[in-house]
Amino acid sequence: QQQVKQSPQSLIVQKGxxxxxxxxxxxxxxxxxxxxxxxxxxxxxxxxAIRPDVSEKKEGRFTISFNKSAKQFSLHIMDSQPGDxxxxxxxxxxxxxxxxxxxxxxxxxxxxx
Amino acid sequence: xxxxxxxxxxxxxxTGQRVTLRCSPRSGDLSVYxxxxxxxxxxxxxxxxxxxxxxxxxxILERFSAQQFPDLHSELNLSSLExxxxxxxxxxxxxxGRGDYGYTFGSGTRLTVV
Numbered sequence: 001q002q003q004v005k006q007s008p009q010s011l012i013v014q015k016g017x018x019x020x021x022x023x024x025x026x027x028x029x030x031x032x033x034x035x036x037x038x039x040x041x042x043x044x045x046x047x048x049a050i051r052p053d054v055s056e057k058k059e060g061r062f063t064i065s066f067n068k069s070a071k072q073f074s075l076h077i078m079d080s081q082p083g084d085x086x087x088x089x090x091x092x093x094x095x096x097x098x099x100x101x102x103x104x105x106x107x108x109x110x111x112x113x
Numbered sequence: 114x115x116x117x118x119x120x121x122x123x124x125x126x127x128t129g130q131r132v133t134l135r136c137s138p139r140s141g142d143l144s145v146y147x148x149x150x151x152x153x154x155x156x157x158x159x160x161x162x163x164x165x166x167x168x169x170x171x172x173i174l175e176r177f178s179a180q181q182f183p184d185l186h187s188e189l190n191l192s193s194l195e196x197x198x199x200x201x202x203x204x205x206x207x208x209x210g211r212g213d214y215g216y217t218f219g220s221g222t223r224l225t226v227v
Contacts, residue, residue, distance in 0.1 A: 034215060043115065043203050043218030044156070089156060098169040099144060099207060101216065103156040 003027055004092050006104025013080055014112050021075045021107045023090035028071070030092040034101070035064065035075050038087045047088070048075075080111045116140065117219035119204050125225045131192040134222045136204030138185055144168070144207045145187040146216060147179055151200040162187055194226045 005024045013019045023033075031052060036044035050057045050064045050073065057064045061078040077084055087108050091101040116139035126132055138145050147159040158171035162181035173179075176194075181187040191198060201223050205216035 036218075041220070043117070043205075043220050045115070045218065046215040049215060098161055098163065099146065099216075100158050100161060100169045100171065101146075102158070105155045 002105065003102040004090060004104040006090050006107060008107060009105070010108040010110070012110045012112060015081060017080050017111070019077050019080055019084075019109050019111070021088055021090070021109070022072065023074065023092075023104050024070075024072045025092050025102075026071065027092070027094060027102075029094040029096070030102075031095055032093045033064070033066065033073050034091050035062070036089045036091065036103075038089065038106075044089055077109070080109075082111045082113050085109060085111050115217050115219060117204060117206050117217050119202075119219035119222050121222060122220065123223045123225075125227060126194060128194055128196060128226055130194050130226075131190065132194065132224065134189040134191070134202050134204075134224075136187045136189070136206075136219060138187070138204075138206030139217050142206035142208050142217070143185065145181055145185070146205045146207075147173075147187070147189050148203045148205065148218075149200050150203060150221070156203070159189070191224070196226050199224055199226045 034049035035047045037047045038044040048059045048062050052068045063076040066073045087106045089106045090104040118137040120135045143164045146161045149157045159173040161169040179189045201221045203221045205218045
């Protein structure tokens with residue numbers, strides 16, 4: 001059972017566009033929501049993370065929007081570049097989970113030149 | 114280089130065999146997490162060790178086992194291998210027992226069972 005549901009499965013945008021990836025969760029005990037970026041042949045790398053007491057967080061061209069009441073959060077990639085082409089995973093963990101992250105299924109993003 | 118070292122990078126073995134995957138965490142990190150990544154299952158949590166002790170267990174098969182040694186490196190043992198065990202196996206580490214400061218993943222071991 002997928003505790004974190006991620007959509008879309010894949011998306012293609014032109015350079016400069018804003019790909020948006022959405023995630024939804026059910027477990028209200030989750031209190032940490034990171035996003036990971038994975039390039040082919042590499043391990044996932046932490047991109048940005050948010051806690052439920054914040055509705056938005058920006059780091060460079062990456063922004064997380066968080067809607068606690070809807071139990072949804074999303075990643076926006078501003079001014080996307082071909083180098084942003086990768087698979088993106090959302091995840092969540094709860095305080096009692098000893099750090100175990102529940103990952104979404106992943107979104108393959110392709111940014112065309 | 115993330116600081117988490119996994120060996121070997123690639124492994125091809127036959128069904129029924131046993132293999133050992135090795136992980137050296139980032140310097141100073143006490144927690145090691147093992148994940149399996151397959152095309153149809155995404156990233157699945159297997160098991161976590163903190164300073165030598167098992168702390169959390171996920172969907173790890175009975176044919177799989179792991180341990181963390183006093184020098185904090187960890188090994189994942191996979192036995193009686195089946196074709197369906199073919200996947201990428203990732204190790205990640207974090208300093209504390211909680212992962213809420215972000216894991217650091219290794220580059221993974223690609224296991225192919227033939």
